[in-house]
Amino acid sequence: MTSENEQPDRITEVPKVSNAYLQKFRLYETRSNFYMIGRSKNRSAWRVLKIDRSEPTELNITEDPTTYTESECCDLLKRIHDGNKSTGGLRFVCTCYGIVGFIKFLGPYYMLLITKRRKIGVICGHAIYAITKSEILPIPHSTVQTSVAYSKNENRYKKLLCSVDLTKDFYFSYSYRVMHSFQKNLSTHESGNETLFVWNEFLTGTIHNQLRNNLWTVQLVYGYFKMVKLSIGDKDFKLTLIARRSRHYAGTRYLKRGVNEKGRVANDVETEQIVFEDVPEGFPVQISSVVQNRGSIPLFWSQETSRLNIKPDIILSKKDHKYDATRLHFENLTKRYGNPIIILNLIKTKEKKPRESLLRVEFAHAIELINKDFPEENRLKFLHWDLNKYSRNHLCIESNWLLLLSSCTKFKLPRAIKLFQG
Structure with a gap:
């Protein structure tokens, strides 16, 4: 947050867009493993994630430390296919745009994927997306799944999870921390409340603990995002309205009221209004951010x-x-x-x-x-x-x-x- 009397600054150093982020993925499977291939936006870097399918109730994830070129990655997939021909080889599953997380009920782990997205805005060159389609996949191969995976209670829990509509009011970005205000994104000071507005924090806990990075997952913010253009006199502006709802002590109007013992209030929402001066690329831009x-x-x-x-x-x-x-x-x-x-x-x-x-x-x-x-x-x-x-x-x-x-x-x-x- 800025000081009391500070006026909006003319900012030239805005958050930079990096090509180090993985933004598009292809999922393949063999009988023993899932292989997720992720690539950077400019297709200069390709990475491989391996998910073990031989364990009926455990989740084992391995990240290949090598950064491949596109041709090197194709060669790797061919070798994996040839090495698994006796059990059906390597099969393409789907194209996806990030992992929402992993979850386990009574039996196997499931993987939640974003399979379609749409761009809803851009902040300083950083694209912001909404989910238009998602899928849930069981991790273990059908040959190793126990009877619990098909039980009545397991199916009931799975249906409850699928009833959550990720296509409404959730948004994310690969390169911009949408869970933070613009002012915090400009600051070098790290916030101690990184996950307050990250609604899939629990779902991504297992993969983050195993890999110690978030290259393969997205951080979903629940709330509202809208960007519009407007003109005042001879000047053009971009107005962005962002609402972020806390994942702590959230609930419906009458079921959640007041505060809990940890000091969390019901339905805590941070609203940010960002006004960008619309100037040609390369020129200094004046940006104002107001948070309530x-x-x-x-x-x-x-x-x-x-x-x-x-x-x-x-x-x-x-x-x-x-x-x-x-x-x-x-x-x-x-x-x-x-x-x-x-x-x-x-x-x-x-x-x-x-x-x-x-x-x-x-x-x-x-x-x-x-x-x-x-x-x-x-x-x-x-x-x-x-x-x-x-x-x-x-x-x-x-x-x-x-x-x-x-x-x-x-x-x-x-x-x-x-x-x-x-």
Whole structure:
């Protein structure tokens, strides 16, 4: 995160695109192994990954350390085919665009592959993709699979996995860390929260532990990505809107509320707006990145779902008298974004029957208590903004936001804001 008073810089050193990344893959099989052939974008480097198919319940992956040319790779595949002719030789399985991960239920391991993709945007030459088709393949050959692989429970778990639609709201990049903001991608400082927005982190754990790299896998971010062009006067710009949803403590609206013991709030979403000046290639470009974070009120509270009650009562727990979980949450935000943290509280001020206002009072008390332990310059800046009240009046939307921004100026509003709304 940039400092409070810093203005957008004219940037010439943007993240570079490297040809070291593998971006297209071909999967082959023999009776004893899968062979995945990966190549770089400019077809200058070819690598080989071998996955053992002889173990019914274990996953053994080996990466060939050699970087091949295209002709050398073809020769290698021919030798593998000739050496396995007695058991059917080498067979082409599919073209794919990265491994989503490996998973095991009761029996064999399965491999999840991206088999079709589409480009949805470009950031400084780095392509961003969405998944249009994926496949799941069992690793062991059918001749070594146990009866558990065909059991009723195994099939049920497999169907549950297949019900996750990877073609909706997931995106990835081979060369750009889409799980990080543009500002962090420019920074040489490594973040300690690398996998907060990586939804397939668990699925890739086994292969990463064995290979110690992520050449063969993609890191999936769940949220929203949109890039549009716009003009203001005689200048052209590219506007990119990115939303990243945390994989921690995520859930549906009423089933996940508040904060957990680790300081994770329900439905934590980081939203980034990047504006690029559209200039010819080779010219210095001005780029502005604004990041805001929203999430559930960091208190222990819940709501009981009911089809008969569209506004279920809010149940506020009193088990965290010292607000330790709330404190952990803001310590985590400070590590992610730096100080000061500005809290923009959007819940209602007045209600006929107190619901949200109960949280408002408790939240204010929590911040007051936490701030007593912080030095003046690091204290949480708390701003109330009754969104419901201002949305009902007759001022236009632009006037409402101008009023809000003028209220924020007393805090020297930085380029990262924390929003709370239920």
